[in-house]
Amino acid sequence: MIRTVLGDIAPEQLGVCDAHDHLFFRTAMLPGQELDDADAALAEVRAFAAAGGQAIVQWTPHGLGRRADLLPGISTSTGVSIVAATGLHRAEHYPPGFVESIRDRLAEIFVTELTVGIGNSSVRAGLIKVAGGFHLLDAHAELVMRAAAEAHHATGAPIAVHHEHGSGADAVLDLLVDELAVPPSSVILGHLNRFPDHYVHGELADRGAWLAFDGPSRANHATDPWLLESLSWMVDDGYADQLLLGGDTTTARARAATGEGPGIPYLLTHLRPRITRHLGQEVADAIFTTNPARALDAEWRDGGTVPA
Template identity: 30%
Template structure:
């Protein structure tokens, strides 16, 4: 049986449609809230909803919300946006990365996580198998005590390092994947440590064709990308529009290099739009409409000029590949 699990229930893979594979819609990360980093707080459901509506207006159908519990999810608000706009949204169980775990656990999560002061304290106190059971519960029962189930499981590691707690959560998430068959996703800080993550995943018996690696465009190294792609995993180029890191020509060159090597069926594209200043309706940014309305036409033109079929590649990156990547196969 194959299905994709959304906040509104399970759907057939062919129902997913045009998909952004890594976004953040409504979230208030405790780590950033404690530091008054307002730009990193997507804390207005109605403003977020307007950006999702723009995405839908241009033909968007689905969004994978990659917000884990330690990044301040607002599960109810995101579910409401999904209902009100009739857009499929996939929720995420699991964890992000260690520096965020210095933050205090919000009071509303105490009934779910227990009376621990910080995420670090919670992760330290729990065994790998206990964390695994927690992640399984979010996939099979619901996120944060709601009835809305996660459609993927996630772990993360820091820049050029994997801490003991990050290895612990990686192993917990890997085991939850093996039990639930939920798709796997990783945060790689600045695109690093993907190969090291792979070795740990292999030691847990994970089939890497169920895995997607985030932020690959933050490390625009074609050799590194090929090493990851050769395992069968998906590569997520989810920094579109972030010119402060690299021009779009660099991202497109990396994507087309993978296509040239035969890995076009393993590429995902999104924006990781996690700041007010990236959103149109918060702070006049490019917004969730940018990729579908502006980047896609530019990519098609650029790819066609280089001898590729740009339209066919867009269909793969935004429709066909997500429909496979985010499917539970039982």
């Protein structure tokens, strides 16, 4: 099943999916560009739905303004399924002392948000968002990933990974898969378009993980010219069934409905037609529909507890 903010659904119910985005997101790293306007979020999702979108995965993790209480209403109003996240981002996204105050109970927090609810709501997360470092894993990244692996084993939830400038994904798999026994089919490697190395991407795909490319995002627009080429390389090498695509809208300015765009709808109004033209309808269907449903599908264990 796939865990959405309105409850669990069968994978075939997910439909056309933006596999990595943000409706709400607050971080000191992007001052003045907070995504915290409920009306703007609703307008963006409505525009996505009008373009044929049926599901959005919000990768905003614990402590960064997810507004979980608002997500069910947006989903109901638009007919778009929303998957929320637990987990933790890189330390610099949080105020001083925040991470230290919860470091000993990260796995417990993740499991609770996956199986009971986020904050005081009954909205449950459907994946665990974590973050690596630049080309390697620092102490914070390793701490969070170990907690995420515990939560995965307790619940079955998939793990989605932010990679700093798209790097260090090999180190992530070394830890999560090789050492901590998380199945590679439960690991989504994000931001790979920010490190457009065909050979690296092939090596990651060989290890069985999901490869997530995101864009365009104003914060990382320099990678956009390589997006289609990166996808084409993977398709040519036989990895079309491991590819995911998301918009990763991280700033108010990047919204289509209330900012300068291109926003979430761009995935379907511009990128999907290009992918269809150049890579074929079958590949487009895999990237936007079949693959997200498989990547988010989990055998949920709601009675799971974190190992002592």
